[in-house]
Amino acid sequence: MCINDEIFKLYPPSWLYVRRTLKEIILAAEKDGEEVSDGLYELHAIYLLPPQDGSSELASKCYKTFTYTVPPKSRSYLACQTDSKKFLEEDEQLVTLRVSSNMLEGGTGCSTWPAGLLLSEFVLSHPELFFGKNCLEVGAGTGMVGVLLARIGTGKIMLTDGSLATLANLKNNLSINNVEVEEAQQANSDLNTHSSTRVECRQLTWETLFDKERNLDCNVILGADLIYDPLNIPPLVNLLASLLPVGRPIRTNGLEQNVYEYPVAFIASAIRNPDTLVYFVETVRKAGLKMAEVGETMRPAICLTGISDLDRSTILIHKIQAWKD
Ligand SMILES: C[S@@+](CC[C@H](N)C(=O)[O-])C[C@H]1O[C@@H](n2cnc3c(N)ncnc32)[C@H](O)[C@@H]1O
Structure with missing residues (x-):
């Protein structure tokens, strides 16, 4: 933690997080017999008191800054894509997110979730699946995956x-990370109109799909940590069943062929209750979609650094498509 870092000053983590981290550092140093600087003790003493600006140490909004590296294979791929050069400028890169430290404010979507972090690593590990594609994220939450998609250079x-x-x-969060967002369109506007800006945010509730949303122009659908509540599963699967069979003719040299490309969904799920996962898998199959876990060779590389508490082994990524063989 670099307390004098500009990012830290602009986007501070929660007071309690800093207090706990300083305590951990001091305890670890003392345990190893290292000399702890007076400055560190003094800083810890400051964080033992409530914040001086009068805000609560339990302030509901704070910031999390993640560092990540782009795996060498992804770098080589992206180096050939002119739009993505910026993505490769620095070895270690940052995403800063405003999050809620209190689930009652802002709902589940204002916190980061393990499956969202793993899906972020999947995006960084497989840019070839997303580059130049129209991507739709459902239940996008804090926008971590969206920031990375924008940096990779999707459609x-x-x-x-x-x-x-x-x-x-x-x-x-998109604005913090310099991702330009297209102004919100009217709820009933045409989602398939083309515009100069690439990133759009809009409300999409799985239970109330409009006709236009059943025909969204997307190549890839992404979602993370969406299947924690069994009640959410039928509407989510209904959404996938509406969008995945919508094929688009493949164009070569600007000419349409009689060959169609169908969207694919990547859904990352942390396994908390195995019955909920079984219910999800059954509902997907009943909807006539095919579903498989991404194979070992597709498992993401470890790209996010400094998050030792992320247990990647409990998170699955499923690839879901319409039966079109
Ligand atoms: C556990 S959070 C995961 C957020 C993000 N994908 C991540 O991994 O960090 C679940 C997200 O799904 C959204 N969500 C839940 N039920 C929904 C529904 N029926 N329609 C649309 N969004 C929903 C929530 O608002 C929330 O942002």
């Missing part, structure tokens, strides 16, 4: 969530 990116509070926070 159009549509970030959606059912919660308006989450969407407001998501837009703020």
Whole structure:
């Protein structure tokens, strides 16, 4: 933790997080017999008191800054894609997110979730699946995946969530990370109109799909940590069953062929209750979609650094497609 870092000053983590981290550092140093500087003790003493600006140490909004590296294979791929040069400028890169430290404010979408972090690593590990594609994220939450898609250089990116509070926070996070967002369109406007800006945020509630949303122009659908509540599963699967069979003719040299490309969904899920996962798998199969876990060779590389508490082994990524063989 670099307390004098500009990022830290602009986007501070929660007071309690800093206090705990300083304590851990001091305890670890003392245990190893290292000399702890007076400055560190003094800083810890400051964080033992409530914040001086009068805000609560349990302030509901704070910032999390993630560092990540782009795996060498992804770098080589992206180096050939002119749009993505910026993505490769620095070895270690940052994503800063405003999050809620209190689930009651802003809903689940204002926190980061393990499956969202693993899906972020999947995007960084497999840019070839997303580059130049129109991507739709459902239940986009804090926008971590959206920021990375924008940096990779996908086609159009549509970030959606059912919660308006989450969407407001998501837009703020895109702005923090210099991702330009297209102004919100009217709820009943045509989602397939082309515009110069690539990133759009809009409310999309799985239970209330409009006809236009059944025909979204997307190549890839992404989602993370969406299947924690069994009640959410039928509407989510219904959404996938509406969008995945919508094929688009493949164009070569600007000419349409009689060959169609169908969208693919990548859904990352942390396994908390195995019955909920079984129910999800059954519902997907009953909807006539095919579903498989991404194979070992496709498992993401470890790209996010400094998050030792992320247990990647408990998170699955499923690839879901319409039966079109
Ligand atoms: C556990 S959070 C995961 C957020 C993000 N994908 C991540 O991994 O960090 C679940 C997200 O799904 C959204 N969500 C839940 N039910 C929904 C529904 N029926 N329609 C649309 N969005 C929904 C929530 O608002 C929330 O943002």
